[in-house]
């Protein structure tokens with residue numbers, strides 16, 4: 454059976470992207486394209502390393518054009534996977550890929566989500582609030598930032614000795630373990646629905 458094509462959208466280091474690519478070799482999906490909004494993003498190194506096409510997109514094309522939809526559809530890409538992508542996804546893209554855009558957030562949504570809650574801000578806020586636990590959330594993307602249907606969550610304990618930095622690294626390790634598996638599972642469960 455042929456593999457389902459996905460595109461990864463990422464703005465930064467791309468450690469999740471790497472985990473997703475590595476898992477793809479034994480999974481039901483294939484990473485067809487990496488899209489970044491930053492031309493120096495670390496994630497683009499994985500395009501070379503794994504011989505995957507990459508594209509750097511500018512704001513105008515992303516928000517004011519539907520060229521991107523045609524491009525993605527032409528490549529037969531079925532799912533969009535956000536892995537540390539910092540631009541909000543425009544409605545036209547959500548409508549073109551309904552329930553087929555996934556995101557990962559390094560906290561237990563609905564807490565510590567929404568505007569400004571990205572990167573170290575999330576872990577600093579969890580630390581400042583003296584939370585006893587944090588975790589990660591994998592969810593569908595809809596028009597409301599960080600508010601789409603939750604597909605998966607898992608928790609870590611926040612110890613009195615933890616710093617925002619090591620809260621972040623504990624969660625990131627779990628992201629690498631779970632995100633590829635949840636993507637695979639979601640695609641398996643929904644593959645009959647797609648033409």
Ligand code: GRF
Pocket residue numbers: 463465466467468469470536537538557558559572625628
């Ligand atoms: C991850 O913590 C993810 O949850 C968040 O952005 C970070 C991306 O890290 N959305 P990386 O670029 O995959 O290393």
